[in-house]
Amino acid sequence: MGNGGQANKPVGKVMVVGAGIAGVQASLDLANAGFYVHLVEKKSAIGGVMAQLDKTFPTNDCSMCIISPKLVECGRHLNIDILTLTEVEGIQGEPGNFHVDVLKKARGVDMSKCTGCGTCLEACPIRYEPQMPEMERMARTAYAKATDEDAVTAIINRHRDKVGNLLPVLLDINRQFNWLPRCALEHVADELRIPLAEILRVASFYNAFSLVPRGKYIVNVCMGTGCFVKGAPRLLDRLERELGIKHGQTTEDFMFSLELVRCIGCCALAPAMRVGDDTFGRLTPNMIPRILKSYVESYGIEEEEEAAG
Amino acid sequence: MKITTLSQLEDLKRQGLTQTYPDKIKIMVGMATCGISAGADKVYTALEKKIAELGLDAVLEKTGCIGFCQREPLVDVIYPKQVRVSYEGVTPEKAEALVEALQTGEVFAENILCRIDQEDFLIEGKIRPYANPHPPALPGDIPTYEEVPFFKKQVKIALRNCGFIHPERIEEYIARGGYLALYKVLKEMTPEQVIEEVKASGLRGRGGAGFPTGLKWEFCRNAPGDMKYVICNADEGDPGAFMDRGILEGDPHAMLEGMAIGAYAMGAREGYIYCRAEYPLAIHRLEIAINQAEKLGLLGDNIFGTDFSFRVEIREGAGAFVCGEETALIASIEGKVGEPRPRPPYPAQSGLWGKPSNINNVKTWSHVAPIIMRGAKWYAKFGTKKSKGTTVFALVGKVNNTGLVEIPLGITLREMIFDIGGGIAGDRAFKAVQTGGPSGGCIPEQYLDTPVDYESLGALGSIMGSGGMIVMDDRDCMVDVAKYFIDFTKDESCGKCTPCREGTLRLMEMLEAITDGKGEEEDIEKLQDLSEMIIDSSLCGLGGTAPNPVLTTIKYFREEYEAHIWAKKCPARVCKALIVFHVDEDKCTGCTLCRKRCPVEAVEGVKKEAHRIIQEKCIKCGVCFDSCKFDAVIVE
Ligand SMILES: Cc1cc2nc3c(=O)[nH]c(=O)nc-3n(C[C@H](O)[C@H](O)[C@H](O)COP(=O)(O)O)c2cc1C
Numbered sequence A: 001m002g003n004g005g006q007a008n009k010p011v012g013k014v015m016v017v018g019a020g021i022a023g024v025q026a027s028l029d030l031a032n033a034g035f036y037v038h039l040v041e042k043k044s045a046i047g048g049v050m051a052q053l054d055k056t057f058p059t060n061d062c063s064m065c066i067i068s069p070k071l072v073e074c075g076r077h078l079n080i081d082i083l084t085l086t087e088v089e090g091i092q093g094e095p096g097n098f099h100v101d102v103l104k105k106a107r108g109v110d111m112s113k114c115t116g117c118g119t120c121l122e123a124c125p126i127r128y129e130p131q132m133p134e135m136e137r138m139a140r141t142a143y144a145k146a147t148d149e150d151a152v153t154a155i156i157n158r159h160r161d162k163v164g165n166l167l168p169v170l171l172d173i174n175r176q177f178n179w180l181p182r183c184a185l186e187h188v189a190d191e192l193r194i195p196l197a198e199i200l201r202v203a204s205f206y207n208a209f210s211l212v213p214r215g216k217y218i219v220n221v222c223m224g225t226g227c228f229v230k231g232a233p234r235l236l237d238r239l240e241r242e243l244g245i246k247h248g249q250t251t252e253d254f255m256f257s258l259e260l261v262r263c264i265g266c267c268a269l270a271p272a273m274r275v276g277d278d279t280f281g282r283l284t285p286n287m288i289p290r291i292l293k294s295y296v297e298s299y300g301i302e303e304e305e306e307a308a309g
Numbered sequence B: 001m002k003i004t005t006l007s008q009l010e011d012l013k014r015q016g017l018t019q020t021y022p023d024k025i026k027i028m029v030g031m032a033t034c035g036i037s038a039g040a041d042k043v044y045t046a047l048e049k050k051i052a053e054l055g056l057d058a059v060l061e062k063t064g065c066i067g068f069c070q071r072e073p074l075v076d077v078i079y080p081k082q083v084r085v086s087y088e089g090v091t092p093e094k095a096e097a098l099v100e101a102l103q104t105g106e107v108f109a110e111n112i113l114c115r116i117d118q119e120d121f122l123i124e125g126k127i128r129p130y131a132n133p134h135p136p137a138l139p140g141d142i143p144t145y146e147e148v149p150f151f152k153k154q155v156k157i158a159l160r161n162c163g164f165i166h167p168e169r170i171e172e173y174i175a176r177g178g179y180l181a182l183y184k185v186l187k188e189m190t191p192e193q194v195i196e197e198v199k200a201s202g203l204r205g206r207g208g209a210g211f212p213t214g215l216k217w218e219f220c221r222n223a224p225g226d227m228k229y230v231i232c233n234a235d236e237g238d239p240g241a242f243m244d245r246g247i248l249e250g251d252p253h254a255m256l257e258g259m260a261i262g263a264y265a266m267g268a269r270e271g272y273i274y275c276r277a278e279y280p281l282a283i284h285r286l287e288i289a290i291n292q293a294e295k296l297g298l299l300g301d302n303i304f305g306t307d308f309s310f311r312v313e314i315r316e317g318a319g320a321f322v323c324g325e326e327t328a329l330i331a332s333i334e335g336k337v338g339e340p341r342p343r344p345p346y347p348a349q350s351g352l353w354g355k356p357s358n359i360n361n362v363k364t365w366s367h368v369a370p371i372i373m374r375g376a377k378w379y380a381k382f383g384t385k386k387s388k389g390t391t392v393f394a395l396v397g398k399v400n401n402t403g404l405v406e407i408p409l410g411i412t413l414r415e416m417i418f419d420i421g422g423g424i425a426g427d428r429a430f431k432a433v434q435t436g437g438p439s440g441g442c443i444p445e446q447y448l449d450t451p452v453d454y455e456s457l458g459a460l461g462s463i464m465g466s467g468g469m470i471v472m473d474d475r476d477c478m479v480d481v482a483k484y485f486i487d488f489t490k491d492e493s494c495g496k497c498t499p500c501r502e503g504t505l506r507l508m509e510m511l512e513a514i515t516d517g518k519g520e521e522e523d524i525e526k527l528q529d530l531s532e533m534i535i536d537s538s539l540c541g542l543g544g545t546a547p548n549p550v551l552t553t554i555k556y557f558r559e560e561y562e563a564h565i566w567a568k569k570c571p572a573r574v575c576k577a578l579i580v581f582h583v584d585e586d587k588c589t590g591c592t593l594c595r596k597r598c599p600v601e602a603v604e605g606v607k608k609e610a611h612r613i614i615q616e617k618c619i620k621c622g623v624c625f626d627s628c629k630f631d632a633v634i635v636e
């Protein structure tokens, strides 16, 4: 905190924690007023979420136009010391005389040479892939089998001539793998000449898509109003306990993913859920273990068949 | 073969009639999603096996949902030259017994729902009676279809064929008068006449807003441009509603014929059906239907040999509620992010790919063919002064008879819930009925005599919506219900405009605080203020209606909010933070069931002695309450 009492002359340093638009603006104001600023940010870059917004309220100004000059100014300001990938660990002292411990994490990149061109990001193989090798084996990633690339090509070809074909292509890929593997999306971007960023934007907008691998069976618990009033929350509780995961997660063996869906049109037989392609109605929590078991068993059989065939 | 003349259509119709009503026993199983989830597929396989085993000379068919989902699986048997009987709650064992009875030439007399002694051929205004509605073998007191309370007050126009035809066979649709309207329109009417007819019928959009359909068609027709599109909105995002699914799975041609007529009236040559991906069976049946119609020249190029061509394509949604909104839906068909945009320009001026487009709901399209064939006057006979015709509701929640019902507009909520719905399940007390999905509101008991139409429901702060009607009893907490809907709209808000994105989040935080027992003095007023702000300033209808559930529950159930805030009690005993589970020591027999089932070992006690719940461990999952056979677990 600044200690600027005497003769209105700014002395000392200020620490700003969090480099979103508010933090950036505050740092600029302080630095321009003559304070030395340490700007601390947990993430690897300053700017926060504002850059992701389309417009700002209430003037409908473009947010990038507002924030980017400030980012540049902040980065060049001699009175601002930017500490990214840094977390505050402890604060001692009193206003006017603070002692702050920060933990600055290694970046693995020489910051004095990096121009932020993004090439390494593009090439990084583990961006959307699961990081644990034993999991990677179980999740069906694109091109895990020799026929996968053909499957994606076939999907793209099926829809190639339609206008507005991105959504049908993504839906089919999602059906093929249960999620949208990065390499398949790159394939789509190349073939349909749609920027990857646009594809990712569409993919992350719709609930049906997943950018992380999901299990073999997707358990969709209906949380529509019809099911909600007939006890769907208890059904969900039970499923979460039986599977040992929360909704939105996948079991470790990549057998089940638990998801919520808003109505599957079976409201008269509420509460309902869908496992893979099968719909179950008039459920009670006590029926859950048996249903899940039947899938585990049938999976075992399929595996054997696959191994034998 | 392409059909070009009326006599060809009539030939096909005759063929369809012999197929639909064969000279031998015909068994039909209701195989819509609801039926299948109730076990209809198992019943079907059991029937198939037994018929083959006994060598019974019978036709086994699939059909759509007749609407009475509560009694599913439903099996209908047409006894040739006699009568048609509907059986309810059929199990595979019963199915086998049924086939055995049929084999001996008897009438199977168990599990009977009703007998159908005549069928209404609505399009032609004809009744097709069965030859012998009272075969002696049938028990005497079996009600007819029209006498069953669930069906009695219904008038089926959009659902005219659901449960009566095989949805994957175009001949059966034609047998009941299908595609006659399209023929009439193409050969005898000008586009203007069609629009006049639809305008005169008073048909209003069944997708939610209730805009007059004829007027919308006229705007689109008059918009300049030679390329126009018609779109069918089958996104049905409203949770707790399945009317559109019922129609698409039970009678897809009804909607397709309506679309083709609309396309002719508006001068469109291409159409899209935007159907949510959660309805795989509906999409499958639509594909079949489009294929069949194209083969017969009822869709595609030069329909009925005229120079009118119309192709349709199906587009699947990907699970975003906001894509039901027309501008978002258009963006989604274009392959973009499904975000709405400000109107005007309306889709009628600049819609799909910037061309004039018209969007109607599945139900709206399904009403078109009957209007053309029977005339606007006939249609306008049903309904009230401003709300004409019939509409389909999905009656669900805590009523005895859940299912799809089509009623003339203007019957009261009480008739819906107590006559058709058969009252509240388990003889509990009625508390509220929710209409209009996340955009609608909760209507309390004192307004049960309100007629169901656009204006009357609007006056109560709710909306007609697309047709979800969810009945709630005294065990539903209204604050929790409001929270549920805000949670829904918070998740589904596309995030483009701030009032909706941030506003719903703040509403959610406040409602969460209230249900967690952390409500504060002025919370109710704050909720109301914020709600009104969101309504006034949101970009599209999602935000503009999202706070309705909050506002109506505050208006009609304020005392429940107050109980949560002041007394820190949940009167309906739902909100986990405000309830405790106890064991009534006098009633507990020490059967140990609750102790065994408790997932967190929060119940202690020994066999044959009263048990006790350890409050510190209890996670309030309610398992003990559900398991207790002696009502010894009490919630307070
Ligand atoms: C948030 C939101 C969701 C909507 N969802 C649906 C829907 O699921 N189905 C539908 O038919 N109309 C829906 N609508 C209404 C449509 O925008 C449009 O008014 C309707 O499809 C027009 O058809 P109609 O004239 O036949 O009613 C929705 C509107 C909003 C604002």
Ligand code: FES
Residues within 6 Å of the ligand: A222, A223, A224, A225, A226, A227, A228, A262, A263, A264, A265, A266, A267, A268, A270, A271, A272, B239, B240, B241
């Ligand atoms: S509310 Fe669950 S299926 Fe519709």
